[in-house]
Amino acid sequence: MAQICEVLMLILFGLSWPFNIAKSWRSRTARGKSVLFEIVIILGYLCGIAGKFLGDNVTYVVAFYVVDIAMVSTDLALTLRNLRLDKQREMEV
DSSP states (O other): OHHHHHHHHHHHHHTHHHHHHHHHHHHOOOTTOOHHHHHHHHHHHHHHHHHHHHTTOOOTHHHHHHHHHHHHHHHHHHHHHHHHHHHHHHHHO
C-alpha cells in the first residue's frame, strides 16, 4: 500500500510538468521561471531514488521517479533556452 501511495504522489506531482513544458515551449520566455527551483526539484527526485537504493527497496516506483526527472529536465532545458532567447531579445532593443 505504501508503494501505491508513493506512485500516486509521483503521478500527481508529475501531472503539472507537461503543462509547464508546453508553456515553456510556446512562450519562448523564461519570465516567471526559476532555474534553481527546477534543479531543487530534480535533486529531490534523485534523493527519492537514492532512498530506494539505500533502503534496498528498488521497485517499479523508481520508473515513476525517472519519468518525473525526465519531464523536469525537459522543462529545465527549455527554461535555459528561453533565458538565452530573452537575452537575445534584450540585445536587439
